Amino acid sequence: MKNFNSFYTALKIDEPELKKQIESFARLEQVEKNTCILEPNKYIKWLAIVLEGKVRVWQETEDREILLYYVQPTQTCILSLAATFSDFKSSIYAQTIEKTTLLKIPVRFISRWSAQYSSWHQFTTATFITSYQELLSRYSTLAFKKIKERLMDYLNDKSQTTHSKTILISHQALASEMGTTREVVSRTLKKLEQEKRLQLAFKKIELNR
Amino acid sequence: MKNFNSFYTALKIDEPELKKQIESFARLEQVEKNTCILEPNKYIKWLAIVLEGKVRVWQETEDREILLYYVQPTQTCILSLAATFSDFKSSIYAQTIEKTTLLKIPVRFISRWSAQYSSWHQFTTATFITSYQELLSRYSTLAFKKIKERLMDYLNDKSQTTHSKTILISHQALASEMGTTREVVSRTLKKLEQEKRLQLAFKKIELNR
DNA sequence: TGGTTTTTGTATCTTTTGTTACAATTCAGC
DNA sequence: GCTGAATTGTAACAAAAGATACAAAAACCA
Known part of the structure; x- marks a missing residue:
């Protein structure tokens, strides 16, 4: 077989x-x-x-x-x-x-x-x-790490394993991966977007660099 | 041997x-x-x-x-x-x-x-x-747990394994076990003492109950 | 297309944890 | 007992994370 x-x-x-x-x-x-x-x-x-x-x-x-x-x-x-x-x-x-x-x-x-x-x-x-x-x-x-860094680590990891800078996931699902709440994830992602480290879209995160 | x-x-x-x-x-x-x-x-x-x-x-x-x-x-x-x-x-x-x-x-x-x-x-x-x-x-x-609960868990554990309600340890050493700082431990222990869950002494913690 | 559901945005407030800065206490060794 | 080192206490402030409460946007689907 x-x-x-x-x-x-x-x-x-x-x-x-x-x-x-x-x-x-x-x-x-x-x-x-x-x-x-x-x-x-x-x-x-x-x-x-x-x-x-x-x-x-x-x-x-x-x-x-x-x-x-x-x-x-x-x-x-x-x-x-x-x-x-x-x-x-x-x-x-x-x-x-x-x-x-x-x-x-x-x-x-x-x-x-x-x-x-x-x-x-x-x-x-x-x-x-x-x-x-x-x-x-x-x-x-x-x-040892704060949520912002943990989020970036997670996203970079996903990006690596899927060979893609685009990650398809909702904020709620991300929160469930990280052990926190949806609001915290939304806020943190927004900050990361303002820092130009990624772009947000509906159920989608685009990593820069 | x-x-x-x-x-x-x-x-x-x-x-x-x-x-x-x-x-x-x-x-x-x-x-x-x-x-x-x-x-x-x-x-x-x-x-x-x-x-x-x-x-x-x-x-x-x-x-x-x-x-x-x-x-x-x-x-x-x-x-x-x-x-x-x-x-x-x-x-x-x-x-x-x-x-x-x-x-x-x-x-x-x-x-x-x-x-x-x-x-x-x-x-x-x-x-x-x-x-x-x-x-x-x-x-x-x-x-999932906050520092207060984690501290109590740690102390109860120690108490169990040593068969003693007296734990000999400094706040700094406790902080190094928990992954936080000495000040946080001191403050949290003080709160626990006020709640009558333990008594503090020099390098010594006495558990109640 | 309109209505419903899911997802996201965000402001505000609270709690928790971390930081800084000093003072007070306790102990250990002389 | 005195002195220096280690330990503890604590106030005040900062930052991070959690909670509440709604609104807006996007997707879904009938």
Whole structure:
């Protein structure tokens, strides 16, 4: 299967035995855009690996939310992964933000394969490491930087990953990424526009330079 | 050796071969209080596991610092661990805050053992998971709570782990844990005292209730 | 095209946090 | 006990972020 092979390549999975295991126990699933795939206190039965599409993972309180990370193709959700090793409940939300293809693996295999197949072990280890580093980076930013700088960082990041100076997003959505309110984002963006660092349009931000 | 056995027990290391490896390649080291053991851009040659004592790990900018975590007996520094799998430089500081006994293992063994010995694999995996969860918890707190609540959380935590309602710490040190300034801490503590939630004394905070 | 919904703009006010600047207190060592 | 260093207290002001309350603009769609 074409999907599987590119997945194997990306994850450097070369053990035939592991491939066989994956193909007999994992399940492919198409998920529509904006489908909730993880909620607080929901019991985790599968580890989902994103093959196509994108999943947004965040935390929220009554009146705020903040981005934790996006799960991109060939990646998996670190918190689901952690849950397969030691069961704990984390109060996070995950939702597809595009039409997404998931490879779902029953949790009972995850730690077993990790002990058995070196490429799987490397996949889980790499997931832990990069996820930790990403979260640490967010933590520092939150601790040390003001909202204006955090916004610019976010926008520059998006611009980099999408190879485009145009970012299509509403102020409310931005606020939910940054852990603040819409009004704060609008005000800050307006200041940045006055400083000629970007141009604002309806649900659209154009970066200068 | 007494130290080693309690360490093996705590980490559930039971493979004789692994014990042999540890005993031939690892090195015990006594480190005095307030010794720097990790600085930004310092090359990591050893993975240090704390057997006795305590290590503080933090991040700093020109004018601020913020706590990342403490490394307690039988634990290791997640960022050193991550560095042994994929070398990257993280800009963190680590320093003993008590006289500390370290078990130092040359980095070349870490991922090897992880693939080879299941108890070692479990140790590294557990380290990744608990470290991630701890950082996530700090991240949420930072994102959603105000300084007053964060301070109380910190003090209650300390009180719990030390089994004492008395916390010996200066306002400046507290500020460095919370990522803010001394004046903010002093003011907030004073408010908490007026609310009868604690009593202040010189380098000492007494929790009520 | 008109009406409805969503999004954005913005003024005003409040709260929180940060900064500056000094004074007062406490302790440690002599 | 005296002295210097470290710690704490605090007032006053500044800046950042949050909250409230509406208005205006743009998009959607019937």
